[in-house]
Amino acid sequence: MKTETTTALPVSKYTKLLELGKLVTITGAAQLIIQLIGFVSAVIVIRLLPTQQYALYTLVNTMLGTMILLADGGISTGVMSQGGKVWQNRQKLGLVIATGLDLRRKFAVGSLLVAVPVLLYLLVHHGASWLMALLLTLALIPAFFSSLSSTLLEVAPKLTQDIAPLQKIQVHTNILRLILTSLTIFTFPWAYVAIFASGLPPVWANWQLRKKSATYADIDQSPDPVIRKDILTFVKRILPGAIYYCASGQITIWLISVFGSTTAVAQVGALGRLVMVLSVFNVLFSTLIAPRFARLPDSRNLLMGTYLKITFAMILALAVLLLFVWLFPAQILWALGPAYANLHTELFLNIAGSCLGLLAGSSFSLYTHRGWAIKPVILIPLSIAAIAVSAYFLDISTLQGILLLNICVAGFEAVMHMLFSVIMINKVSITN
Known part of the structure; x- marks a missing residue:
């Protein structure tokens, strides 16, 4: 009996590790294909x-x-x-x-009311006619409405770790996007055509996700007031920070669109396409890591050990990526063409x-994902102070x-979020 007991545990751990390795391989391979097509x-x-x-x-x-x-706004x-x-x-779950x-x-109604006037102003500010600005705004509608439910429809497969179908849908979506873009932009080299063409495949993906989600969750139910209250309680804590991140997360584009030239905006946008490689890390994280972290029991030691391992692995992977970019900038920029070389x-x-x-x-x-949130009264003033101090010492009129x-x-936000994570994990009362 003693021998059986000592060998069973390693086999169990090996099986779990093998399962995780399989998921990482499937997701990673699919994301490489997706990012290449994208x-x-x-x-x-x-x-x-x-x-x-x-x-x-x-x-x-x-x-x-x-x-x-x-x-x-924190709903997902x-x-x-x-x-x-x-x-x-x-x-x-449904x-x-x-x-x-x-x-x-x-929430989508409020988003449209806030964002559309700002978008129209920026488009006209950078030389678009009112007709062109209107066409560009209408062109983003398919992608916007399909996104309203896509992330929520992925919740059930992610929690159950049925990852392969999600990756298959994403691969097919990007293939459709490439086909539509290629068929249209060679003949009609206008921005609104490219945006509309890339926004249609997510509509199909949304339909596929709804069918897949139904396997694990009965979503054809009326909203529950108790659950709505619980979600809104969390949203109220996270919404101010989410609104702030709408601005700070794209601060490069916003500032260059106001203080810089139209050429600088195009340069930032082109460089942003090269950041697509980070989407592999992001998707692996949101698909495999975050849902598993959300499912962990309230054990301080387990949560802290898992968090530190995840953070160290990400720092190491990102450092390798930065080294590659530093060594081969010309080869990377070649893909964008001579205008950005x-x-x-x-x-x-x-x-x-x-x-x-x-x-x-x-x-x-x-x-x-553990239901924790930094108080906005702490998060927003500190972040704005970081922006103000940095802007004072830097020439933000240049790229x-x-x-x-x-x-x-x-960098400031990375330190702040990591410190908050450690603080909240240390507050967990159960240690084993």
Whole structure:
């Protein structure tokens, strides 16, 4: 009996490790394919759109990200947190997701009312006619509305770790995006055509996700007032910070769009396409790591050990990436074409800021998935102070100055979120 007992535990750990390795391989391979297809689509757009049109394209996509964040307001994180408690019960998990979907539709109205006037102003400010600005705004509608439910429909497969179908849907979506972009932009090299073409495949993906989610959660239910109250309680704590991140997360684009030239906006947008490689880390994290962290029991030692391992692994991986960018800037910039070939320093600064932002976002994601949130009265003033101090010492009228500002702000936020994570884990009363 003693021999059987001593050999059973290692086998169990080996099985779990093998399962995790399989998921990482599937997700990583799929994401490499997805990012390669996405990068090809991005390069086609960068090379075929005139600089002024690509600047408008960059502004619209930046605002789309902001609109999605405003429409979410922490709802998806609240649903993941609540779903992590009932993920093995199809009925209860479906009720959580259905309630989240209802809330998101209501938040979407406010997002449109806030974001559309700002977008129209920025587009006209950078040379778009009112007709062009209107067409660009209408072109982002398909992608915006499909995003309202996509992240929530992924909650059930992520919690149950049924990852392969999610990756399959994403691969097919990006293939469709590449096909539509290629068929349209060669004939119609306008920003609104490229945006509309890239926004149609997510509509199909949304339909597929709804069918997959139904396997694990009955989402065809009426919203539950008790669950709505629980989610809104969390949203109220996180919403001010989410609104702030709408601005600070894209501070490079916002500042350069106000203080810089249209060419500088296009340059920032083109460099941003190269940051797509970080999406592999981001998707691996949000698909495999964050849901598992949300499911962990309230054990201080377990949570702290897991958090430190995750953070160290991310720092190591991002450091290797930065070294590669520092060694081969010319080869990387070649993909963007001759108009952007001289941005060696800007490339490194942009990737460095994005790496720090990803590190900050990972800690933020981990603790919010546990239902924790920094008080906005602490988060926002400190972050604004970091921006103000950095802007005082840097020349934000230049592209390099803007990118250095982004590094300072992202570095401050990374330290702040990591410290808060450690503090909250240490408050967990159970130690084993």
